[in-house]
Amino acid sequence: MKPGPRALYVAIKRRYNGHNNGRISISHEEAAKAISVSRNTIGPYFKTLIEHGFIRVTRKGYLGPEGNGRASLYALTEAQTADRKPATREFARWKKQTPRAKSVRGHPKNCD
Numbered sequence: 001m002k003p004g005p006r007a008l009y010v011a012i013k014r015r016y017n018g019h020n021n022g023r024i025s026i027s028h029e030e031a032a033k034a035i036s037v038s039r040n041t042i043g044p045y046f047k048t049l050i051e052h053g054f055i056r057v058t059r060k061g062y063l064g065p066e067g068n069g070r071a072s073l074y075a076l077t078e079a080q081t082a083d084r085k086p087a088t089r090e091f092a093r094w095k096k097q098t099p100r101a102k103s104v105r106g107h108p109k110n111c112d
Contacts, residue, residue, distance in 0.1 A: 027071035053090025
């Protein structure tokens with residue numbers, strides 16, 4: 001993984017206290033500030049961690065009725081959740097996807 005998503009993972013793991021897995025709250029703004037990047041940069045980092053299976057969303061964030069937002073809640077897949085569900089370790093099953101080779105077409109023979 002690239003350094004940005006790794007730094008985000010460390011920031012999320014710092015919020016884990018051994019008993020709050022599945023209820024780890026961190027907003028995009030807090031995460032961006034923690035690893036010193038812009039809020040526009042942090043979104044793809046979260047997506048990478050989720051796709052690679054290091055974290056999963058347990059409750060999606062939303063904007064409340066008064067305009068106050070609620071951050072998403074996350075679980076580390078390497079540890080048991082607060083409600084005693086076992087660790088899923090999804091990252092162990094992730095396989096690097098090889099990019100498809102672009103098909104190369106030859107130049108047409110009858111071209112004017």
